[in-house]
Amino acid sequence: MPDHEELRALRQRCTRSVQGHGLPTVASMLGTVPPDTAMDSYGEGGVVAALEAEICRVLGKPAAAFFPSGVMGQQAVLRVHADGRNRRTIIFHPMCHLERHEEQAYQRLHGLVGRPVGHRDRLITMDDLKDIAEPPAALLLELPQRDIGGQQPDWDDLAAQVGWARERGAAAHMDGARLWESSAGYGRSPAEISALFDTVYVSFYKGIGALPGCCVAGPQDIVDQAREWRRRMGGTLYGLWPNAASALSLLAERLPKFPRYLDHARAIAAALSAVPGITVIPDPPQVPMMHLLLQVSTEDYAKAARRLAEDQGIWVTQSCMPTADPAVQRLEFSVGDATLEFTPAAVAEIFAGLIGR
Numbered sequence: 391m392p393d394h395e396e397l398r399a400l401r402q403r404c405t406r407s408v409q410g411h412g413l414p415t416v417a418s419m420l421g422t423v424p425p426d427t428a429m430d431s432y433g434e435g436g437v438v439a440a441l442e443a444e445i446c447r448v449l450g451k452p453a454a455a456f457f458p459s460g461v462m463g464q465q466a467v468l469r470v471h472a473d474g475r476n477r478r479t480i481i482f483h484p485m486c487h488l489e490r491h492e493e494q495a496y497q498r499l500h501g502l503v504g505r506p507v508g509h510r511d512r513l514i515t516m517d518d519l520k521d522i523a524e525p526p527a528a529l530l531l532e533l534p535q536r537d538i539g540g541q542q543p544d545w546d547d548l549a550a551q552v553g554w555a556r557e558r559g560a561a562a563h564m565d566g567a568r569l570w571e572s573s574a575g576y577g578r579s580p581a582e583i584s585a586l587f588d589t590v591y592v593s594f595y596k597g598i599g600a601l602p603g604c605c606v607a608g609p610q611d612i613v614d615q616a617r618e619w620r621r622r623m624g625g626t627l628y629g630l631w632p633n634a635a636s637a638l639s640l641l642a643e644r645l646p647k648f649p650r651y652l653d654h655a656r657a658i659a660a661a662l663s664a665v666p667g668i669t670v671i672p673d674p675p676q677v678p679m680m681h682l683l684l685q686v687s688t689e690d691y692a693k694a695a696r697r698l699a700e701d702q703g704i705w706v707t708q709s710c711m712p713t714a715d716p717a718v719q720r721l722e723f724s725v726g727d728a729t730l731e732f733t734p735a736a737v738a739e740i741f742a743g744l745i746g747r
Contacts (some may be wrong), residue, residue: 397708400696404705408740411599411644412728413705419601422636429631433620441634444641445605449590450581453613456634458625460567460593460604461492466619467589467606468528469500471561474612477527478503481519481555484510485537486530487565499623502527513543519554529555532565533572533583536722539671539681542572552586562586567593567604568677574648575677588612594637597678598644599726601636647727651678654734655725661738667745678725683718684710686745691719694744704740 407413430436438456445454457463465488472478480496482488484506488496496502505526508518513535531551534542543551552562564587566572566580573580584590589608594600606616620626655678659670667685684691688710695708710719729737 400699401705403703404699405703406731407705407728408732408737409706409726410724410728411726414599419636422600422639423632424635424639427631427635429629430634432628433617433626433630436634437631437638438634441638441641442605444638445592445607448580448641448645449584449592449607451584451590451607451609453610454605454607455613455617455620456630457604457606457620458627458630458633459602460487460591461495462620462623462625463604463606463616464488464530464563464565464591465492465496465500466616466623467591467608467612468496468502468530468563469619470612470615471563471589472500472502472527473615475527475559475561477525477560479505479524479526480528480530481505481507481522481526481560482530483508483514483532483535485535486532487536487567488530490537511538513538513541514551516547516550516554519551525558526555526560528561528563530563530565531587532567534568534575534677534679536568536679540568540571540575540675540677540679541672542575542676545576545578549586561588563588564590566590568597568679570597570645570648571651571677571679574652594633594641597648597724597726598637598640600640601633603630603633603637644727648678650730651725654678654730655680657734658723658725658729658737661734662741665738665742665745665747667747668741680723682721682723682741683713684721684741684745685718687717688712688719690746691744694746698740698743706740706744 428436430438442454508514534540555562569592591606593604595602655675659675662668663670669683671681695706698704710721713720
């Protein structure tokens with residue numbers, strides 16, 4: 391198997407990517423920072439303030455704070471919700487990012503108690519929530535639920551779940567890392583979705599494709615306290631302006647494109663569903679992302695992906711997520727600017743080749 395340096399060099403030689411916004415380079419990412427950017431000082435003023443004001447406008451919230459990472463931002467705001475209610479329990483989906491990818495930082499750093507609810511392979515339902523008797527500090531809902539293919543509840547179900555939290559005195563917090571995709575899926579503005587929630591986290595490096603960073607938005611008093619936690623957790627860097635400027639410029643450029651990304655994702659899913667050995671989850675996609683179940687071994691997929699990169703200069707994920715069946719791999723597929731350059735038939739042809747069909 392090739393080592394990481396070999397794969398990195400191979401990736402740099404590729405000229406196209408079928409996923410997301412393509413292959414970022416230092417030059418392309420620096421190009422997202424306008425030369426006339428106004429610098430901040432320790433997160434205050436300049437383009438950071440401008441980005442926070444824009445997020446307030448887009449989400450319809452009175453206050454927003456920029457954080458260097460979503461891990462930090464969500465922990466901060468959930469800590470504030472918990473402290474304000476003198477409760478420690480945070481309710482979330484079993485595949486929640488806090489539970490799976492943050493090494494239980496919410497517990498070890500903030501003394502919060504995570505309570506996964508529902509089944510890992512489906513969305514949370516009202517029946518799942520009705521089984522909970524203890525008073526929670528917050529209900530965290532991820533829109534869309536990334537680890538099950540970008541699924542999201544029906545609008546009425548979403549409103550009912552938020553209402554359940556409010557009736558119990560809990561905060562309703564949205565993990566909106568992919569809110570931009572969710573907005574396209576619901577056919578509703580980010581502000582209309584955000585209005586259901588007390589606080590919202592949005593990412594800029596995922597669907598938007600900017601340099602790393604995020605915002606937490608909500609009531610002024612909650613955001614002010616989250617800012618204090620940002621400093622305590624080491625997030626108030628001397629200058630946050632490059633990341634904030636990248637986010638501000640690409641938000642304006644790409645946010646209007648998400649309905650087009652969704653249309654293309656659904657056309658691609660229809661083409662992929664016709665390929666034997668490929669299952670699309672969910673089918674059709676609910677947002678501009680999906681998961682693919684590929685009937686191929688780990689080794690055969692890796693070899694085919696490498697050949698595609700070497701022979702055609704097209705980069706795809708070189709490894710998939712394993713499943714309970716060694717002969718079936720799971721791959722996350724997101725649609726962005728780079729994907730728009732491929733017809734649905736061309737994408738189906740690429741993936742058919744990856745599984746030897």
